[in-house]
Amino acid sequence: MIRAATQEEEAIVRESLDAVQRGLFSGFLSGKRLAIVEADEGVEPPGSHPPAQGAGPETQAGPRRAVVLVDPAVLALPETLRQGAAGGLQVGILEEGFALDLQGSVVLARETRRQCIRVNEKATRLFLYGRAILGTSILEYDPSLRFGDHCIVTNPRREALGIGRVVGSFKGARTAVEAVHDLGSYLRDE
Amino acid sequence: MAEAVRMPAGPQVREWAARHKFSEWMAARFIAVAQRSGLGPSDRLRFLDGLRQKVPSYVRCNALRTTPDVLATRLRARGFLVQPSEMDPAVLRIIQAPISQGATLEHLLGWSSPQDLASAAPALVLGAVPGETVADLAAAPGMKTLHVAGDMQDEGAVVAVEPDPRRMRSLRMNLERGGASCVLLRQHGAQELPGEGWADRVLVDAPCTGEGTMPKDKTRRQGRVEETGRLSRVQEEILDAADRVLRPGGVLVYATCTFAPEENEVQVARLLAQGYRMEPVGIDACEGVPLGHGITEWPGHELPAEMAMARRFFPGVHPTLGFFVARLRKEGGGSP
Numbered sequence: 001m002i003r004a005a006t007q008e009e010e011a012i013v014r015e016s017l018d019a020v021q022r023g024l025f026s027g028f029l030s031g032k033r034l035a036i037v038e039a040d041e042g043v044e045p046p047g048s049h050p051p052a053q054g055a056g057p058e059t060q061a062g063p064r065r066a067v068v069l070v071d072p073a074v075l076a077l078p079e080t081l082r083q084g085a086a087g088g089l090q091v092g093i094l095e096e097g098f099a100l101d102l103q104g105s106v107v108l109a110r111e112t113r114r115q116c117i118r119v120n121e122k123a124t125r126l127f128l129y130g131r132a133i134l135g136t137s138i139l140e141y142d143p144s145l146r147f148g149d150h151c152i153v154t155n156p157r158r159e160a161l162g163i164g165r166v167v168g169s170f171k172g173a174r175t176a177v178e179a180v181h182d183l184g185s186y187l188r189d190e
Numbered sequence: 191m192a193e194a195v196r197m198p199a200g201p202q203v204r205e206w207a208a209r210h211k212f213s214e215w216m217a218a219r220f221i222a223v224a225q226r227s228g229l230g231p232s233d234r235l236r237f238l239d240g241l242r243q244k245v246p247s248y249v250r251c252n253a254l255r256t257t258p259d260v261l262a263t264r265l266r267a268r269g270f271l272v273q274p275s276e277m278d279p280a281v282l283r284i285i286q287a288p289i290s291q292g293a294t295l296e297h298l299l300g301w302s303s304p305q306d307l308a309s310a311a312p313a314l315v316l317g318a319v320p321g322e323t324v325a326d327l328a329a330a331p332g333m334k335t336l337h338v339a340g341d342m343q344d345e346g347a348v349v350a351v352e353p354d355p356r357r358m359r360s361l362r363m364n365l366e367r368g369g370a371s372c373v374l375l376r377q378h379g380a381q382e383l384p385g386e387g388w389a390d391r392v393l394v395d396a397p398c399t400g401e402g403t404m405p406k407d408k409t410r411r412q413g414r415v416e417e418t419g420r421l422s423r424v425q426e427e428i429l430d431a432a433d434r435v436l437r438p439g440g441v442l443v444y445a446t447c448t449f450a451p452e453e454n455e456v457q458v459a460r461l462l463a464q465g466y467r468m469e470p471v472g473i474d475a476c477e478g479v480p481l482g483h484g485i486t487e488w489p490g491h492e493l494p495a496e497m498a499m500a501r502r503f504f505p506g507v508h509p510t511l512g513f514f515v516a517r518l519r520k521e522g523g524g525s526p
Contacts, residue, residue, distance in 0.1 A: 073321070
């Protein structure tokens, strides 16, 4: 079933994004509506194309709900069509908290440089194979990022490549960011 | 249901079929279709030879992510030699490739996807615009769905249907990679789609015997004649569903990648008998070469003269796989 997000669900996503940067939520939506895809008979349940593991605040146990951006016209379709359906652009998962997904990182990187790191071309190629990023490969980073934080990895042109996790210093030749979920999964998961 | 008509094979066709390991009955049918589609003798031979030759590779630019110019510039910077096609400038012909297009960052970013030039025709012919509700039956792997979403500028609703779970997974991944937010996905056969008259346009790129894909799939050279009958039943069921969900005055585009008239013109004739009328497809040539027209005469079937409005792509004559496309309008209602 695909349905409009409730006020409470929307508030969770809004708070999560506004914690990154105030006012980010409206840019993130960009004229689309927030919707939820719940596991239902019919289309495979959300998460079958796995989102970033732990990419965001830790969550408590609860039903997983995929957060998607949809055009308002999709939510205006009759319920008989939306029942048993999936769709929209999946941007994260809701399980008491909001965890950003691969395409969510792409959307976010268009709106902010917060929580982003920019890496060189060599690191871009390696990251897309799921490899870690060395400190020496990082061209630019959000100084508020801390050890253990998730970050959005972008290439020199600031195009989002996926989600990483900070595991070391951003300076020096050691591993700084490990890959969590990268665009290369579209080839590996085919 | 329409069973495949057997056509007589002359000595030249029999010799050609034996030499190139094609079914004799299939080769005879191909010549008969090509002739009735308006291809002259030399083009018919080019067509037969085209079934054994590699067709050019193409990628289609995803309008939801970037423009053809930007995509071409990026690919050229990677060492690709690409050229926009005349028929659809969003489709770039790959003349030279240092690596597979699928291995590029641009593919992973959702900027492009491989798609044969003829495969772009159905969505072009459909002509969806922003704000509409479109049904895409048998949608996987999603290139045409993405094309439709791009034409709609991601505004409106595209209801995409696919019964096979593995193909649904490909469809989801391609739509996600492409950044589409206006698509609703339903995993079942078209016949199970609920409701009536809610779609402004319907696209049916029907499951078929796939004869037009022979340039890349040699196994189809020895096709089984009974497959045409079986698949024409499937096509009828999908078209019945298309008719049910399409509103009066709405547009239906029917396409296949096969040459069999039983799966093409015969199916369209059934719709015409229900009150649909044909409309010009709007594409008359591919890269400067006139397309074949829909055939108006086939043994055992009455095909109206307006069937000539449909269009056919022939490998070897056109730099593409084989395709059939027809555009129809349902009677009644206002135009979308």
